[in-house]
Amino acid sequence: MNMQEPKLQAFSERLLKVIETQTEIARLGLDLGGVMDLVAHRAQGLTGAVGSVVELAEGEDMVYRAAAGIAESSLGMRLRRDASLSGHCVAEGRPLNCRDSETDERVDRAACRAVGLRSMIVVPLKHHDTVVGVLKVMTREPTAFDDDDLRVLDMMSGLIAAAMYHAAKYETNELFYQATHDALTGLPNRALFYDRLRHNLAQAHRESRRVGILNLDMDGLKPVNDQLGHRAGDAAIREFAARMKLSARTGDTVARVGGDEFAVILPRIEHREGAFAQARRLAQALRFGFEFEQRPIALDASIGCAIYPDDGEELGELLEKADQAMYDVKRSKKTSRD
Numbered sequence: 001m002n003m004q005e006p007k008l009q010a011f012s013e014r015l016l017k018v019i020e021t022q023t024e025i026a027r028l029g030l031d032l033g034g035v036m037d038l039v040a041h042r043a044q045g046l047t048g049a050v051g052s053v054v055e056l057a058e059g060e061d062m063v064y065r066a067a068a069g070i071a072e073s074s075l076g077m078r079l080r081r082d083a084s085l086s087g088h089c090v091a092e093g094r095p096l097n098c099r100d101s102e103t104d105e106r107v108d109r110a111a112c113r114a115v116g117l118r119s120m121i122v123v124p125l126k127h128h129d130t131v132v133g134v135l136k137v138m139t140r141e142p143t144a145f146d147d148d149d150l151r152v153l154d155m156m157s158g159l160i161a162a163a164m165y166h167a168a169k170y171e172t173n174e175l176f177y178q179a180t181h182d183a184l185t186g187l188p189n190r191a192l193f194y195d196r197l198r199h200n201l202a203q204a205h206r207e208s209r210r211v212g213i214l215n216l217d218m219d220g221l222k223p224v225n226d227q228l229g230h231r232a233g234d235a236a237i238r239e240f241a242a243r244m245k246l247s248a249r250t251g252d253t254v255a256r257v258g259g260d261e262f263a264v265i266l267p268r269i270e271h272r273e274g275a276f277a278q279a280r281r282l283a284q285a286l287r288f289g290f291e292f293e294q295r296p297i298a299l300d301a302s303i304g305c306a307i308y309p310d311d312g313e314e315l316g317e318l319l320e321k322a323d324q325a326m327y328d329v330k331r332s333k334k335t336s337r338d
Contacts, residue, residue: 017046018156018159025039025163030167030178031184032168033065033182035167036160037190039066039156039160040067043153044068047145049145050070051072051117051138053136054133054136055079055133056132056133056176057081057131057133061078062079064191070116070117073316074115075194075195076194076195079111083108085098085107085108086122089134093124093126093131095123095124096121096122097145098119098120098122099143102142115138118139119138120138120145121137121150123136126161127164127168127172128165132172132175182241184256185238185242185256186241188254190255190257190258192255193263197211197253197315200265200267201308201313201315204267204308204309210268210269210307211266212264212307212308213266213306213318214263214305215261215262215263215305215306215322216261216263216286216301216326217261218237218262218301219299219300219301221260228292231292232292232297236290240286243285243286244285249266251268252264263322264282272307287301302330303326304327305325306319
C-alpha cells in the first residue's frame with residue numbers, strides 16, 4: 001500500500017466533515033454568532049487541537065468572539081492587535097503558523113501562557129475583501145500542526161466568511177452586530193456577555209464597588225418544543241427575552257447565553273439585597289403565561305445570583321456560583337412539586 005494512502009484517506013474524512021459542517025451552518029441561517037461558535041468547536045476537533053477561537057478585529061483590539069476547548073473560559077478576552085499573532089494575520093491577510101509561543105516574537109506571550117497554548121495556526125477571515133478577524137486553533141505542545149491542518153482551517157474560515165457575507169452584505173458595523181447578538185431575540189449573545197462582564201469586573205475592581213450576575217434558566221421549554229413544536233418554543237424564547245428587557249434597569253446587560261439560558265449583569269449594586277430584589281422583579285415578570293396561535297404556553301424561570309467581590313473575584317468563579325445557585329432553585333422547585 002502506498003505510504004501516502006492513509007494520510008489521503010484521513011484528509012478525505014476531514015473534508016467530508018467540513019461539508020457536513022456547511023450543512024449545519026445552512027440551518028443556522030443568519031445567526032452569525034451561532035455559526036462562529038459551531039466552526040470554533042468543529043475546527044478544534046478536525047485539527048486535533050485542544051482549543052479554538054474566532055477573533056474579530058475591533059478598533060485596536062482582537063476580541064475572542066467564539067471559543068472552544070481550553071480557550072472557552074477566555075471568551076470576550078481582548079488582545080492588542082499590534083502585539084498578537086492574530087493581529088499580524090489581519091495585517092498581512094495570510095495564514096500564519098506559530099510553532100512555539102515561547103520563542104515567537106509575534107505573539108502576546110503572557111496571553112498565550114494564560115490560555116495555556118504553546119503552538120497555534122491562524123487564518124484570516126475576510127468580509128468583502130477586508131480581513132475582519134481570524135480563526136485560530138491551538139495546542140499545549142510546540143510544532144503540533146502540519147500543512148493539512150492549515151488547509152482544513154482555511155476551509156473552515158471560508159464557511160465563516162460565507163456566513164458573514166449573507167448575515168451582513170454591506171455594512172461592517174452590521175457584521176459586528178450580527179456576530180455579537182442573538183439572532184432570535186436580538187439580545188447580546190454569550191460572547192458579548194463575557195466581554196461586558198470582563199469590562200464591568202475590571203471597572204468594579206478599580207472603583208471598589210459591587211457587580212451582580214444573574215443566571216436564568218427557562219423552566220419547561222423542552223415540553224413546549226416537544227408538544228407544540230419549535231415555532232412555539234421560539235415564540236416562548238422571544239417572549240421571555242422581551243419581558244427580561246422590559247424588567248431590566250438602565251445600564252443592565254441582558255443576554256441570551258444558550259438555548260434556554262439567559263444572564264444579566266447588574267453593574268452597580270450597593271449590597272446583595274439589591275441583586276436579590278432585581279431577581280425577584282424578573283421572576284415576577286416571567287411567571288405569567290402567554291398565548292401562541294390561541295394555545296396557552298406557561299413561562300417561568302429559575303434564577304441564581306452571584307456578587308462581585310463577595311462571592312469571588314474571578315469571572316469563572318462568579319459564573320460557577322451563579323450557575324450553582326440557579327440549579328439549587330431548580331432543584332427546590334422539583335422537590336416541592338414531588
